[in-house]
Amino acid sequence: MLNRPALTPRTVRLHDQDNLVVAVEPIEIGSVVHGVTARERVPRGHKIAIAAIHQGEPVLKFGQIIGFASKPVEPGEWLHEHNVGMHDFSRDYHFAEDASSEAILPVEARATFEGFRRANGKVGTRNYLAILTSVNCSASVARFIAREVERSGLLDEYPNIDGVIPLVHGTGCAMDTKGEGYEVLKRTQWGYAANPNMAGVLMVGLGCEVFQIGRWKELYNIEESDTFRTMTIQDIGGTRKTVAAGVAAIRDMLPVANRARRETIPASELMLALQCGGSDGYSGITANPALGSAVDLLVRHGGTAILSETPEIYGAEHLLTRRAATREVGEKLVGLIDWWEDYTSRNNAEMNNNPSPGNKAGGLTTILEKSLGAAAKGGTTTLNGVYRYAEPVTAKGLVFMDTPGYDPVSATGQVAGGANILCFTTGRGSAYGCKPTPSIKLATNSEIYRRMIDDMDINCGDVLDGSTIQEKGREIFEAILKTASGQRTKSEEMGYGDAEFVPWQIGATM
Amino acid sequence: MLNRPALTPRTVRLHDQDNLVVAVEPIEIGSVVHGVTARERVPRGHKIAIAAIHQGEPVLKFGQIIGFASKPVEPGEWLHEHNVGMHDFSRDYHFAEDASSEAILPVEARATFEGFRRANGKVGTRNYLAILTSVNCSASVARFIAREVERSGLLDEYPNIDGVIPLVHGTGCAMDTKGEGYEVLKRTQWGYAANPNMAGVLMVGLGCEVFQIGRWKELYNIEESDTFRTMTIQDIGGTRKTVAAGVAAIRDMLPVANRARRETIPASELMLALQCGGSDGYSGITANPALGSAVDLLVRHGGTAILSETPEIYGAEHLLTRRAATREVGEKLVGLIDWWEDYTSRNNAEMNNNPSPGNKAGGLTTILEKSLGAAAKGGTTTLNGVYRYAEPVTAKGLVFMDTPGYDPVSATGQVAGGANILCFTTGRGSAYGCKPTPSIKLATNSEIYRRMIDDMDINCGDVLDGSTIQEKGREIFEAILKTASGQRTKSEEMGYGDAEFVPWQIGATM
């Protein structure tokens, strides 16, 4: 009875083109998985070949190259450092050679959702009024205005409005006007003001801060209108008067904002932000590839998905440059990587995504495999654009936006870029939520799904029990459409999103 | 009738030992000010000598050296670049040579206030419960807990408690555990937990963040108690359960916190944070020196005042090192200046406090004069200690804490250092307020005082109309004692302080 092998050990096949599967539980010699008989013991989380791989041929996981066979591999062999190697990709960038033109469904064949079509043609999935702030010095006033509106009961008369959100932050002054931090803040504010989930925007400043609302309006050619107003505390003469003026401004916007109506819209108007936070050993084999499968579907239906978190794809950018639509797109990504190396070294920190000994014991063989576990949520399609933090995203299909890995900062950049829906994978259990962009939270394992059921929208842990990645991807795609149409996520039900607006701070606070 | 001189033009004498006064309005030739007849026209904001100054003798403003006569100066002469020069102080640091031991009143002669004596001997001026967060990922939960407590009406039963404050922030993860940013955050959190204005603290985390609550507790040897509790969302199992557990923890603290009673306490238990924001041409001649005069009084009564905003004293650190109690204190200040030069250059920014052409036209002659206008709020006593950002302040008398000039970030460091009261001078009009530390706002001019009357506590503009700096200093000192005893400031009445907790972010966000 000792060492009796599990006769049908559970495995996950991450992509149709893969020549391996991942062991969910240990595979003993002689067990049969995916029609092949195990020739060696394969530990939990490790990989077993399900096809012959000639020496030098690519080893495929997530449908992508994670390394090359360093010797001939027979079906049923354990795949790890002893038989999988990696070319030295360092600085060996190839551009666009793996790009393909995915078939995009014609408009009439696309999935649809019920969204708010804005005057500029963009489509919102929610209908919020926002109170933005130029500087921390007007943060309390912004929140006082939102509280007064809430207390007034005014919103009850306007059922088509999702709420009034004060989006405050800790910066906006004592910063270099020629620095990157200031550029990032200006873009972020513009992006929030322009996000299609906003029906109207009030921006409140103090008056003497570095972030001058007047100059920012000029820069972006923003005009005051019945859905865009600005004011400063110093101009108006203090807190109470500004709160009164702010409430009056919102009151004026409410009837205009309330006129918005949902209509049927093709899925090609969705811009999906991809996030992961609190990842675990399952992230790369359940929720991330399942989300990637949903992204492949969304791209097929003409939509856009934003992959981000530059530090987490570090070391695998070579794979993304090969998937880039053009050399220019690929080179922009390489430029970001160079910027990060400078940014971290200036700040006495380090970029390194090599698998740790713990990662290797857990089954990760190469840096490509590790970074692809994070990038898997972006799916497998061509990379059509690369954007700096908070830049407006204009390309369709899969794009990359430079952000830190830190969830609220990363998502803030994506929402500024125009994301009108967000999917967030988590293994340890995140409590993230966003306004104005609804966030669907995907648990990587069933235990955290059950433990944090108040926060989790979808369980991807059942991939370990036999659901396929493709099935899960379709489930996520359906949830995206329903959420975009107005179904509230767990984090929306609980009221998340006021505290999670965190523009990336770069540079010295003086 | 042309050019008829104002016969008694208004001037400000900033300190008893000064050999000059500042013109509030232009002084024409032949006008008599402070008993001397003007020999030259002196523009508004500029300086006129009221005593003879031999060549090489110091020119004194704020009772301190702002330069040296570059030629003999007669009473009634205009003092500016043509007759005032500055030695090259660069790298020429003298330590402690101007230090003196101020007479401190004996305990029984000290002014008193009504404060909350804590178990560790420190004294609070307010009695708050705080909800701290280790990371942005628990920010919403902290605010949900505070909102639930507020909605419950529970606080009505505990009249001695000033409120429950959620103090959330944008960082706590994706940071270098060996970096300065992390050190600063750990100190800030400890300082807020330990501030004597706190009756109790709940700290809420997510669980998987870089800022590990368990390790932080070990580092500071913090034990859980009936007024200190911690919890994480991942441990407890999601948002709703954590909010319930947090509300229960606060509910348990309320009766304990409510037992605190005000008692008569000597002013030596006051620790005053000094701030200025939105400064104008009057800051250096009205509110800042008036506050400095109050600080001199507070020091005489045995109290502590914290001067900060390192970028604003840049170039005049040589004067502070001379006033340092010991060489060690002075050298610590020089070390901070060197750190700032590195910090700004690493971030492609610059430190420079030289008077601009506009400053010079306005009457500022030297970098010393400019920086002393900012430092004037620290008064004239010996510098007894120099602290890094958010370090616990232990010295009595005047001390310096390294902070940026940016108000909320600077004040957050001071409150973490232990400040139980705060004075904030403003010319352009700040709307700052703080919890748990009451903030008295001092207008530098009567116009902004009137325009922003809902925000301003004290008008220092009347110094221009004949109130002396010393009278104003006594008024401020009295307001400090009353506020410390429970009288609410304008910003407290309006509910400021939840959004102004902004720990200094240093380093890369990964």
Ligand SMILES: [Ca+2]
């Ligand atoms: Ca992340």
Ligand SMILES: [Ca+2]
């Ligand atoms: Ca991650």
Ligand SMILES: [Ca+2]
């Ligand atoms: Ca300041």
Ligand SMILES: [Ca+2]
């Ligand atoms: Ca200042």
Ligand SMILES: [Ca+2]
């Ligand atoms: Ca220096």
